Amino acid sequence: MSTLIEIKDLVTNFYTYEGVVKALNKISLEVKKGSTFGLVGESGCGKSVLVRSIMRIVQSPGVIEGGQVLFHKKKNGKEVVVDLLQQSEEYMRSIRGSDISMIFQEPNAALNPILSIGYQVSESFLFHVAEEMCEKILDELNSPNDHTFFPIKQFLKYTYRVGSSDSKAFVLKLFKKIPFLKKWDKRLKKEALKRSVEIIDKLHVPDPEQTVKSYPHNLSGGMKQRIVIAMALACNPDLLIADEATSNLDVTVQAQILELLNELKKEVISSILLITHDLGVVAETCERVGVMYAGSLCEVGDVNEIFKDPKHPYTKALLRSVPLFSNEGKLESIEGTVPNLVNPPTGCRFHPRCSLVMEQCKQEAPELKEVGPNHTVACFAVN
Numbered sequence: 001m002s003t004l005i006e007i008k009d010l011v012t013n014f015y016t017y018e019g020v021v022k023a024l025n026k027i028s029l030e031v032k033k034g035s036t037f038g039l040v041g042e043s044g045c046g047k048s049v050l051v052r053s054i055m056r057i058v059q060s061p062g063v064i065e066g067g068q069v070l071f072h073k074k075k076n077g078k079e080v081v082v083d084l085l086q087q088s089e090e091y092m093r094s095i096r097g098s099d100i101s102m103i104f105q106e107p108n109a110a111l112n113p114i115l116s117i118g119y120q121v122s123e124s125f126l127f128h129v130a131e132e133m134c135e136k137i138l139d140e141l142n143s144p145n146d147h148t149f150f151p152i153k154q155f156l157k158y159t160y161r162v163g164s165s166d167s168k169a170f171v172l173k174l175f176k177k178i179p180f181l182k183k184w185d186k187r188l189k190k191e192a193l194k195r196s197v198e199i200i201d202k203l204h205v206p207d208p209e210q211t212v213k214s215y216p217h218n219l220s221g222g223m224k225q226r227i228v229i230a231m232a233l234a235c236n237p238d239l240l241i242a243d244e245a246t247s248n249l250d251v252t253v254q255a256q257i258l259e260l261l262n263e264l265k266k267e268v269i270s271s272i273l274l275i276t277h278d279l280g281v282v283a284e285t286c287e288r289v290g291v292m293y294a295g296s297l298c299e300v301g302d303v304n305e306i307f308k309d310p311k312h313p314y315t316k317a318l319l320r321s322v323p324l325f326s327n328e329g330k331l332e333s334i335e336g337t338v339p340n341l342v343n344p345p346t347g348c349r350f351h352p353r354c355s356l357v358m359e360q361c362k363q364e365a366p367e368l369k370e371v372g373p374n375h376t377v378a379c380f381a382v383n
């Protein structure tokens, strides 16, 4: 499988009154095309900061201070590799929601209570539809039957074709605002609504035609999260990032949605980066898994391999704390607490909780090294 996104030595810090929170400590990982990568680890270990750093939406006072996020992007049938950390904010706006989409835990935060579902899902489609249809519409403006003022036609065409996403958005706004261009706006909206109904149907929402006319408060939590997923999938993203997207839902709905995501992966999305506390979910839905501890990745590998034969002391402890994976059903909690990331432990950040700790672990930070095919571990005690 070829690479979709490659993260190298990513460092993100938060400059707070209490001191510098060292949230990401040189994270490196790779998501392959067509695969689902699961990211697990205790609360506060940096999972959300990592995906927000990929999208360049880290909240203040966070700063991305080092590393690369290499995205293998399709452009005019060719693949180009772009470092997202080096791109302009305008470029990132064109990537977000289009090449990379993200869904969060709380669907209500992503939905506007006073706008209909159809309006909100259509909005996500509109830009994509306009990309496809605008050229056609602008060509039609040249037809003998069209009486739009000539300089306006030229202006619209020029603005649209200069290629930046902001200029395209500007043309869309003109379609909306200028009375004699409104017929084009209507046509784009009609197409966007048609596609909204189709995707809602794909997400197994009952009666999609009726659902697009309803409002968020008319829907259950599970249905709302499906709508949010529909919005995230509107532009056939290459990467869908789901940050605890199903944790608020009951187990059955959660299972249905995860199954759906895996189904859709074959059709509309290329790869998924799934963040979850639930190792059972990872076992069922992911091919690869990365285990994070206190801002560092301690183990990365194929799901089957890691669950069968975990190598890192933290991964082992994490698995022993979950009923599904613990030996003879005996649950063990991990002793100690997650460190404060303002003053993280020196050397290996897990050393104060590790039963195998050696002197070297207190001085030096272990790097991820290969221990088997596609399996890397950051620990001095593992060879």
Ligand SMILES: Nc1ncnc2c1ncn2[C@@H]1O[C@H](COP(=O)(O)OP(=O)(O)OP(=O)(O)O)[C@@H](O)[C@H]1O
Residues within 6 Å of the ligand: 014, 016, 021, 023, 041, 042, 043, 044, 045, 046, 047, 048, 049, 050, 059, 060, 061, 062, 341
């Ligand atoms: N806005 C912020 N200001 C200061 N520190 C922050 C901010 N956002 C995150 N952090 C810190 O960054 C670290 C990583 O947080 P993050 O939210 O990524 O954890 P997480 O693994 O997603 O946890 P959870 O599983 O609870 O969602 C934490 O120590 C947190 O306190």
Ligand code: SF4
Residues within 6 Å of the ligand: 312, 313, 314, 348, 349, 350, 351, 352, 354, 355, 356, 357, 358, 361, 366, 378, 379, 380, 381, 382
């Ligand atoms: S490097 Fe040392 S402290 Fe860290 S997990 Fe390995 S043995 Fe434990």
Ligand SMILES: [Mg+2]
Residues within 6 Å of the ligand: 047, 048, 049, 243
């Ligand atoms: Mg989080």
